[in-house]
Amino acid sequence: MSSKVFVSAQEVAERAGVSRSAVSRTFTPGASVSASTRKRVLEAAEELGYHVNHLARGLMRNESGIVCLIISDVATPYRSALLRELTQQLQNAGKIAMLINTDRSDGSVDRALQQAIRYRADASVILSGHPDKSITQLCLRNGQRLVLINRDDDQLGPLKINLDDDESGGRIATAFVRAGCRKLAFANSEAGTPSLMGRERGFLAMAAELGMNVIVERYGWTGYEAGKVLAQRMLTRSDRPDAVFCATDLLACGFMDAARHQFGLSIPEQLCIAGFDDIEQASWSSYNLTTFAQPVSQIAAHTVEWLSRPQEDAGEHSIKLKAELVWRSSIRGG
Amino acid sequence: MSSKVFVSAQEVAERAGVSRSAVSRTFTPGASVSASTRKRVLEAAEELGYHVNHLARGLMRNESGIVCLIISDVATPYRSALLRELTQQLQNAGKIAMLINTDRSDGSVDRALQQAIRYRADASVILSGHPDKSITQLCLRNGQRLVLINRDDDQLGPLKINLDDDESGGRIATAFVRAGCRKLAFANSEAGTPSLMGRERGFLAMAAELGMNVIVERYGWTGYEAGKVLAQRMLTRSDRPDAVFCATDLLACGFMDAARHQFGLSIPEQLCIAGFDDIEQASWSSYNLTTFAQPVSQIAAHTVEWLSRPQEDAGEHSIKLKAELVWRSSIRGG
DNA sequence: ATCGGCATTGCAAACGCGTGCAAGCCTGCC
DNA sequence: GGCAGGCTTGCACGCGTTTGCAATGCCGAT
Structure with missing residues (x-):
């Protein structure tokens, strides 16, 4: 097998009878090439099967076209939906996504960012985890743009996209009391993510305003099993809630x-429930969960828009998006 | 803002008082450097914040460390689980995943592979879609390795990983008759993927062997909504099935x-159901679906193992894996 | 006929790195 | 002391691009 595997611009140039610069310019939008040479170059390239080497191009231009997506729990519905949207829209903008999975091991975000730097990614998008402030600074120092989605850190420099979690919490609280619920509860995880805490805060605040106090329990991570455990804990209490966010x-x-199959409760008659994210399963007829839709498409759109800006227009920027309430039948009335 | 943003090996060399080759060798495993210079280089690199430029390294070595994952429907549970496993294991093997989303538009797989070639990816892993034979040849001609997961194409050259879909189909058929079911059915999508058709084929074959004939319906793609429609069609028939795979x-x-909420059927008493993939929701207590587990971890392990082999050991290779049956309560008995 | 201006093209220098080759150094042995 | 051999190290070239600069050619205007 010949080790000569890729065809270079040089060879295309020779075949087309032009200089290497000509073929480079042919593949550079906005460069000055006459129609005739362009045509000859394109033909030669086609015949030889030439493809611009983006590694070399990135080396020259100091811009690789690579955007690193740093993410954990990819297999989770909300995360994968966001991932779908981001890759899709990045691609349409002519960029390409490099995926870094930080599921296992501590410090994996840090190692991930190192990888991003090694490949000279133009930017990193952080979808999970709390990168050290030192790490993000490393990022910025190395000329990367940084966007934090639902991280809400007080970092300097990057684009931050967040949701109005507080307000959402408040809206659900009023919906519950309007549905005639008496004992409100909030089921949270122990993760303590700013967005999770924001929902809790908003819910509690509005409940207080309406004169109700709230049972709060936190357990595990934000998965299905944790939800079951939380139900165990809350539904066996003497002051069992009749509405839980x-x-x-x-x-x-x-x-x-758990509420239905272990405690025989019917929803929403005996128990009102609301969630957050609007994952696909929320619309399945076993759940029919009223919930807040993450504006994944908007999130993606804002990040690629910001990443496509020229350097000087891309200063620090914070965007707050609205999560839309989608009504289904897990709350009475509506 | 200074445009001089990255620190190069040259600068590290100057700071450490050695030649540029020395620092290069320091970061090249197996190269010959004395302990003392290595130490000085590492210190200088640390101080300056140096990171090897993988673009340039890839240019020299003719091997970028990039593996392209070509995928559609990322937000689907099975796909995202496979993606998680692949990125995880690739990372552990020192490679990095580039994600190409082929959701929209025809010919997008082809365009995706072009991108892969432009970035000189060492390999492409195709998780969805049927690339043209010409395209895959283009891939191979450009020195890329290719692995096809559950594609079952008769392509030459790449690694092919498939499941024993036929056998799985057969096992479910026998399980159904053993549970006392009389009217078997197979609910398929119109996608016509080899793996889907394999399950159908195996199911039909074994059913025939056991002296039962099977109702087959195909509709839409392989999603939740299509399942509902298929239920509508099948459960309104005069010869309503009592077991559907x-x-x-x-x-x-x-x-x-649909069977429960629209037709009021109870599972498994009046209707036995089985699925395939073992997505997370299959274990949720609203479903408790007996199904076949995709060996995602094994699939990922085999691909990275094959990709890590030296070129000469990585000839054409076809692997057939076993999908393990996980019993839950959507079939009587067990 | 001369000249200015413009579009096109080639030359060559970068970009940051790996690596073969030869020179240099050190060690051990005769 | 001389020499063989091995480990280090520096030099310089090459990888496939992009791009500034200068040269070329063409056109119309004076």
Whole structure:
């Protein structure tokens, strides 16, 4: 097998009878090439099967076209939906996504960012985890742009996209009391993410305003199993709640399943439930969960828009998006 | 803002008082450097914040460390689980995943592979879609390795990983008759993927062997909604089935929901159901679906093992894996 | 006929790195 | 002391691009 595997611009140039610069310019939008040479170059390139080497191009231009997505729990519905949207829209903008999975091991975000730097990614998008402030500074120092989605850190420099979690919490609280619920509860995870805590805060605040106090329990991570455990804990209490806002749809699904199958409760008659994220399963007829839709498409759109800006227009920027309430039948009335 | 943003090996060399080759060798495993210079280089690199430029390294070595994952429907549970496993294991093997989303538009797989070639990816892993034979040859001609997962194409050259879909189909058929079911059915999508058709084929074959004939319906893609539609069609028939094997867990979930909530059937008493993939929702207590587990971890392990082999050991290779049957309560008995 | 201006093209220098080759150094042995 | 041999190290070239600069050619205007 010949080790000469890729065809270079040089060879295309020779075949087309032009200089290497000509073929380079042919593949550079906006460069000055006459129509005739362009045509000859394109033909030669086609015949030889030439493809611009983006590694070399990135080396020259100091811009690789690579955007690193740093993410954990990819297999989770909300995360994968966001991932779908981001890759899709990045691609349409002519960029390409490099995926870094930080599931296992501590310090994996840090190692991930190192990888991003090694490949000279133009930017990193952080979808999970709390990168050290030192790490993000490393990022910025190395000329990377940084966007934090639902991280809400007080970092300097990057684009920050967040949701109006507080307000969402408040809206659900009023919905519950309007449905005639008496004993409100909030089911949270122990993760303590700013967005999760924001929902809790908003819910508690509005409940207080309406003169109700709230049972709060936190357990595990934000998954289905944790929802079941939380149901166990809350539904065996003497002051059993009749309305619970789960910080996450996955929690809500687990909670509902336990409520129905282990405690025989019917929803929404005996128990009102709400979630957050609007994952696909929330619309399944076993759940019909009223919840807040993450504006994944908008999130993605804002990040690629910001990443496509020229350097000087891309200063620090903070965007707050609205999560839309989608009504289904897990709360009475509506 | 200074445009001089990255620190190069040259600068590290100057700071450490050695030649540029020395620092290069320091970061090249197996190269010959004395302990003392190595130490000085590492210190200088640390101080300056040096990171090897993988673009340039890839240019020299003719091997970028990049593996392209070509995928559609990322937000689907099975796909995202496979993606998680692949990125995880690739990372552990020192490679990095580039994600190409082929959701929209025809020919997008082809364009995706072009991108892969431009970035000189060492390999492409195709998780969905049927690339043109010409395209895959282009891939191979450009020195890329290719692995096809559950594609079952008769392509030459790449690694092919498939499941024993036929056998799985057969096992479910026998399980159904053993549970006393009389009217078997197979719910499939119109996608016509080899793996889906394999499950159907195996199911039909074994059913025939056991002296039963099977109702087959195909509709839409392999999602939840399609499952509901299939239930509508099948459960309104005069010869309503009492056991249906759904080609996919998502189909099965939709089917179960429709069967219960629209037709008031109880599972497994009046209707036995089985699925395929073992997505997370299959274990949720609203479904408790008996299904076949995709060996995602093994699939990922085999691909990275094959990709890590030296070129000469990586000839054409076809692997057939076993999908393990996980029993839950959507079939009587067990 | 001369000249200015413009579009096109080639030359060559980068970009940051790996690596073969030869020179240099050190050690051990005769 | 001389020499063989091995480990280090520096030099310089090459990887496939992009791009500034200068040269070329063409056109119309004076």
